[in-house]
Amino acid sequence: MTPKQVERIKNKITKIKRALSADKKRWGGYYDDSRGLRYLPPELYLKINDYSGALRYYNWFDKNFPEDSGYPIFLFEWTITLFKTKRIKQAEKKVMETFYSNTYLIDKFLNKELLDFGKLENSNWEYSSLVEQLIYSKDQNELIDFADWLENFITTEKFKAFANKFIEIESVLKTEPIGEKRTKLVKEKYKLIDNIND
Template sequence: MTEKQIERVKNKISKIKKGLAADKKHWGGYYHDGRGLRYLPPELYIKIQDYSGCLRYFNWFNKNFPEDSCYPIFLFEWAITLFKTKRIKLAENKIKHTFYSNTYLLDKFLDKELLHFDKSEDSNWEYEQLIEHFKYSKDQEELNDFTEWLQLFMKNENFLEFANEIIELKDKIKNEPIGEIHSDLVKKQYRLLEQIS
């Protein structure tokens, strides 16, 4: 990117931050952000390879939106940022969280065949269609180190156990009628998420 292009991206980030500040002021000190502005800066920071700035943004996000479940692409961007800022254990957990939120995204990034499971897709973020909006690829030169790490991590026993457990739980939840067993399975699924959050 040229200096001028980088400056334009920085200006976009600045406008988004101003929009979020105005939103907070409008709602009496609380964020509403019905437009979803809070999800936009990471992509821009990553575009200009400002991973330190992106990490500061995620720290701000975590402080101001602690109950936000995030959407899978946002979680993936968070994982990239953690990896690029040498927070490997946190990056591992964020990759697990990404997989928990959407089982297709990591394979899409790595250009692998998408595996279709007979599983419950609890929210719109879990559907395969979400990956149509996914702009990242293993072929991006600036993500070569991340790609290499991710490929190794996804072969790691720790990740494979987690992934298999998630898929198995989602399959059981889909096929279990509403009732006590179904509720217990959902609780178990959320406990898995709590362990990595």
């Protein structure tokens, strides 16, 4: 990437930050951001390999949008950022959050066959078609170290226990009618994500 291209990307980031700032002013100290601008900067930071810039942005995002869990690719970019800034324990948690939000992305990134276990897909973020928007691959030079780490992490007991429990719950939920058992399963599923953030 040429210095001019890097400069253009930095300008885009600045423009988005300005638009978000204006949005906050407009709504009296709160963000509306119905356009979803808040999700765009990480991809731009990653394009120019500015992982500390991406980390600062994610810290800002966490502070300003505490209830926003982000969408799967955004979470995946967050995982890359945490790994590249040597925050491995946090990266492990973010991998699990990514898997929880979309079970296909990790396999797509690692060029593996997509895991399909016939789960319920209640939002378009959960669909396998989302992987078509993933612009990252284990073959990218700057992501080889991340891909090696990810490949190893998904074979650990920690990840496998989490993923298997998630798959087990999702498989039962697919046919479980509304009632006490279903409610209990849904709570158990939400607890999975709460537990990884403890």
